[in-house]
Amino acid sequence: MRETSDQGRRPYHHGNLREALIEATLGLIEAKGPLGFTLAEAARQAGVSAAAPYRHFRGRDELIEGVALKGFEIFADQLEAAWNDGHPTLLTAFFAVGRAYLDFARRNPGYYIAMFESGVSIAGNPDLARAADRAMGVLREAAERLAAHLPPGKRPPSGMIANHVWALSHGVVELFTRGAPGARAPYSADEMLESGTAIYLRGLGLIS
Known part of the structure; x- marks a missing residue:
């Protein structure tokens, strides 16, 4: 038909x-x-x-949820590919995930807005929640691997680290894309995210 x-x-x-x-x-x-x-x-x-x-969709909101779902699936695929790309150290792999986050936002503004700026309820949609959790799972795994050298009682929660780095990444996207207030900075979005992430991880004792 x-x-x-x-x-x-x-x-x-x-x-x-x-x-x-x-x-x-x-x-x-x-x-x-x-x-x-x-x-x-x-x-x-x-x-x-x-x-x-x-x-397929009961209204515009459900259509936007469909866009967000596809976006999260692509996003998770790209983060997983960045993490598993044969990096020489865990830290370089972690930084590669950050670059993949920024690259996705730059290349896919429609998906990114639907995912993070449209008001869709991720928790209220099981498919969305699973796709978003798969993306977040890359950061959780990276955090767990980076903290493995610490005694169990001194390892910060991997979920906390994942959420903090996710929030930092989102903030950099906003600075360098929405009206580009960061465009006048003497460093790039990638450099800002990498340096901020390194300071954060060093503060937790995950890297020296």
């Missing part, structure tokens, strides 16, 4: 409808923000009828 738009655009096969809507929504999120468009507008952008999105 095929869906065609009332605008005469190229039709999409039903099996591709969900993907087409997500791709169309990415552009709308980047251009107008997560609250700046309607579900009907996303349908027009995808080249399908106004009723077509309801086959």
Whole structure:
């Protein structure tokens, strides 16, 4: 079965409808923000009828959750690839994960906004929660490995470290992308994140 738009655009096969809507929504999120468009507008952008999105999404919020879910899946894949890329030390692997975080945000603003700035409830959506936890799991594993040399009673919680580094990474993204207030800094986003992470890890005694 095929869906065609009332605008005469190229039709999409039903099996591709969900993907087409997500791709169309990415552009709308980047251009107008997560609250700046309607579900009907996303349908027009995808080249399908106004009723077509309801086959997969109950409304705009659920469509944005679909975008966020795909974003978290790609994000987790990229963090895992960065961590497992055969680095000479645990610290260089940890820094590579940070660079992958920034690279994802730079290359995928629509996904990033849907994931972190749209107000979607990650805890309220089991699929979103699993995908987000897989991404966070990379940082937890890295923290556990970095703390393994400390006595068990002196190891800081890996979840705390993961959340702190995640927050630091998000802050750097905001400084260097949203209006780019960090663009005038004498260092790059990658350098800022790496130095901040090193200071944090050194303060915890995880690196010397």
